Amino acid sequence: MSYPVFAVTVDLVVLTVREGELCVLLVRRGIEPYKDRWALPGGFVLADEDLADAARRELAEETGLDGPGGHLEQLATYGTPDRDPRGRVVTAAYLALLPDLPVPNAGSDAAAAAWRPITQQGLAFDHDRILADGVERARSKLEYSPLATAFCPPEFTVAALRQVYEAVWGESIDPRNFHRKATSTPGFLLPTGHSTEGEPGRPAKLFRRGDATLLNPPILRRRTGG
Amino acid sequence: MSYPVFAVTVDLVVLTVREGELCVLLVRRGIEPYKDRWALPGGFVLADEDLADAARRELAEETGLDGPGGHLEQLATYGTPDRDPRGRVVTAAYLALLPDLPVPNAGSDAAAAAWRPITQQGLAFDHDRILADGVERARSKLEYSPLATAFCPPEFTVAALRQVYEAVWGESIDPRNFHRKATSTPGFLLPTGHSTEGEPGRPAKLFRRGDATLLNPPILRRRTGG
DNA sequence: GCAATAGTGTCTGTTAGACACTATACC
DNA sequence: GGTATAGTGTCTAACAGACACTATTGC
Numbered sequence: 060m061s062y063p064v065f066a067v068t069v070d071l072v073v074l075t076v077r078e079g080e081l082c083v084l085l086v087r088r089g090i091e092p093y094k095d096r097w098a099l100p101g102g103f104v105l106a107d108e109d110l111a112d113a114a115r116r117e118l119a120e121e122t123g124l125d126g127p128g129g130h131l132e133q134l135a136t137y138g139t140p141d142r143d144p145r146g147r148v149v150t151a152a153y154l155a156l157l158p159d160l161p162v163p164n165a166g167s168d169a170a171a172a173a174w175r176p177i178t179q180q181g182l183a184f185d186h187d188r189i190l191a192d193g194v195e196r197a198r199s200k201l202e203y204s205p206l207a208t209a210f211c212p213p214e215f216t217v218a219a220l221r222q223v224y225e226a227v228w229g230e231s232i233d234p235r236n237f238h239r240k241a242t243s244t245p246g247f248l249l250p251t252g253h254s255t256e257g258e259p260g261r262p263a264k265l266f267r268r269g270d271a272t273l274l275n276p277p278i279l280r281r282r283t284g285g
Numbered sequence: 286m287s288y289p290v291f292a293v294t295v296d297l298v299v300l301t302v303r304e305g306e307l308c309v310l311l312v313r314r315g316i317e318p319y320k321d322r323w324a325l326p327g328g329f330v331l332a333d334e335d336l337a338d339a340a341r342r343e344l345a346e347e348t349g350l351d352g353p354g355g356h357l358e359q360l361a362t363y364g365t366p367d368r369d370p371r372g373r374v375v376t377a378a379y380l381a382l383l384p385d386l387p388v389p390n391a392g393s394d395a396a397a398a399a400w401r402p403i404t405q406q407g408l409a410f411d412h413d414r415i416l417a418d419g420v421e422r423a424r425s426k427l428e429y430s431p432l433a434t435a436f437c438p439p440e441f442t443v444a445a446l447r448q449v450y451e452a453v454w455g456e457s458i459d460p461r462n463f464h465r466k467a468t469s470t471p472g473f474l475l476p477t478g479h480s481t482e483g484e485p486g487r488p489a490k491l492f493r494r495g496d497a498t499l500l501n502p503p504i505l506r507r508r509t510g511g
Numbered sequence: 512g513c514a515a516t517a518g519t520g521t522c523t524g525t526t527a528g529a530c531a532c533t534a535t536a537c538c
Numbered sequence: 539g540g541t542a543t544a545g546t547g548t549c550t551a552a553c554a555g556a557c558a559c560t561a562t563t564g565c
Contacts, residue, residue: 063332064290067364067375106289106373110364136362136377138293138336147332149293149375151362218543236528238545260543261535276526444516462555464518486516487562502553 065138068150069113070101070186072134072193073122075157075174076210076226081197082174083190084121085182092144093183097175099190101150114153121172122160130156130209134193142185150184154193156209198227203277205247208268214251216263217241228280240278246271291364294376295339296327296412298360298419299348301383301400302436302452307423308400309416310347311408318370319409325416326398327376340379347398348386356382356435360419368411376410380419382435427453429503431473434494440477442489443467454506466504472497 073084085097100121104113114131131153138149177194180187201207201224208215210223221237242248248266255263299310311323326347330339340357357379364375403420406413427433427450434441436449447463468474474492481489 062292062329065293065330065375066288067291067293103288104291104364107366109366110362110375133361135359136336138330138377140333140335149291149336149377151364151375217545233528233530234543235530235545240527242545255536257537258543259537259541261537261545263544279527443518459555459557460516461518461557466554468518483564484516485514485564487518489517505554 063147066143066146066148067104067110068101068148069104069110069117070099070150070152070189071114071117071121071155072099072152072190073118073155073157074177074193074197074210075159076223077159077174079222079226081177081194081226081229083177083179083193085173085175085179086121087171087173088183096183097179097181098183099152099186100172104151110151111153114151114155118153118155122157129158130206134189134196137185137189139185150189152189152193154196156197156206158210158212198280201227202279203274205268205271205274207278211268214253214265214267216255216265217248218263220248220266224278224280230281237278240276244271244274244276244278245269247274289373292369292372292374293330293336294327294374295330295336295343296325296376296378296415297340297343297347297381298325298378298416299344299381299383300403300419300423300436300453301385302449303385303400305448305452307403307420307452307455309403309405309419311399311401311405312347313397313399314409322409323401323405323407324409325378325412330377336377337379340377340381344379344381348383355384356432360415360422363411363415365411376415378415378419380422382423382432384436384438424453424506428505429500431494431497431500433504437494440479440491440493442481442491443474444489446474446492450504450506456507463504466502470497470500470502470504471495473500 071084075082075084084100086100088094088096088098100117102113102117104110108116111131111133118131134152134154136149136151140147142148177190179190182190197206207220207223207227211219217238218234220241221232221234224237225232246269249269251265251267253265255265297310301308301310310326312326314320314322314324326343328339328343330336334342337357337359344357360378360380362375362377366373368374403416408416423432433446433449433453437445443464444460446467447458447460450463451458472495475495477491477493479491481491
């Protein structure tokens with residue numbers, strides 16, 4: 060039996076929160092097509108490689124590590140016939156959430172890599188659309204999963220966690236109500252017994268992520284109608 | 286530049302509610318591999334075809350129509366290297382929700398097609414996993430979207446809609462509370478002015494789906510913890 | 512009338528959000 | 539002391555769920 064042949068790539072929407080702003084990891088392309096344009100990091104899937112493994116490999120190549128506190132999940136797959144001028148390329152997009160990292164390294168076929176605000180437009184290929192889908196996925200998943208902790212270092216304060224929610228959702232949250240909600244949701248946060256030092260104001264207790272995979276009750280954002 | 290070549294398929298998780306039970310459309314494979322085994326309907330993506338178009342085409346081939354009241358969305362993509370003995374095949378799975386249809390037609394490479402309870406096991410390839418993912422997606426989407434109406438004919442009663450929720454979630458729902466909730470959620474249901482006739486009991490008003498894309502407030506299922 | 516289903520009203524416990532208040536650090 | 543941030547208590551409005559009650563059909 061005969062059938063058409065495709066190339067398969069993975070592209071990564073790597074998000075982090077830097078200085079209260081949701082940012083995405085972009086690379087400036089060093090080769091055609093779309094040379095010198097910003098793009099999502101990614102690359103071809105190898106001949107005997109699982110899709111998730113390819114995503115993890117690309118993530119490690121671009122950032123140095125999958126790191127503790129990180130999260131990686133499949134986002135969606137894009138396969139419009141003309142999406143890549145080199146031929147028929149289907150890409151499986153993955154969403155990664157990471158704590159704020161020092162500086163990303165340039166990959167092999169990327170001239171430079173940088174954190175950019177998620178409002179960045181004009182990316183290569185159909186990456187504007189993929190980025191928008193990734194941001195929307197992240198926003199909705201914060202409600203029902205403990206994934207906000209993936210943006211935080213291993214130990215973090217309730218205030219730091221709240222600032223993640225505020226950055227991702229782009230809205231302010233009452234600190235007192237958030238504190239009560241976050242600490243009373245079973246399995247969300249584990250006390251470490253440690254506290255911050257040297258910061259202004261009363262020291263804050265430090266927490267680790269709990270073992271819950273689904274928040275119950277959820278942390279709801281203000282509904283925008285529908 | 287050289288890179289590995291892949292075949293790309295689409296597979297469909299087509300769900301409907303029949304006699305109060307959530308069912309999936311399966312085909313009995315007429316060719317190798319997995320000859321005579323039940324499988325999800327699907328097939329190869331054509332050389333110049335979009336993934337979503339391929340899914341719509343396969344759905345039309347298997348059921349006769351995408352039909353009014355139906356819904357089709359991308360589910361996930363599966364690409365483990367050894368998932369297909371014919372070679373490196375990546376499949377984009379789509380989830381379709383349809384009203385109860387008469388009888389599905391056998392496709393070209395399928396010896397027979399039938400509705401089976403979603404508890405069916407032992408499917409070809411990795412289709413057990415894909416089916417489970419599709420059912421889980423459908424269950425969670427009923428809460429926040431008006432997709433339950435995709436299982437109903439163009440005009441339906443509140444009781445019929447409730448039976449969809451009960452079948453998909455596998456739990457019973459208080460009819461009186463559900464009625465108040467469904468009819469008071471903005472944009473969910475549009476009154477038609479018609480009523481049922483010839484049924485036992487008081488006639489029920491008929492509704493169409495509204496134009497809401499997100500239910501606010503949502504229709505929540507009983508939380509199972511996490 | 513009786514049986515059956517549609518649809519409404521009411522009560523109760525829980526929760527989200529507003530916000531006053533207390534606690535504990537640095538200066 | 540003053541300022542800043544952490545964390546708790548309390549009130550209120552909205553909502554989910556339980557369930558009594560009324561409405562409208564076929565028999």
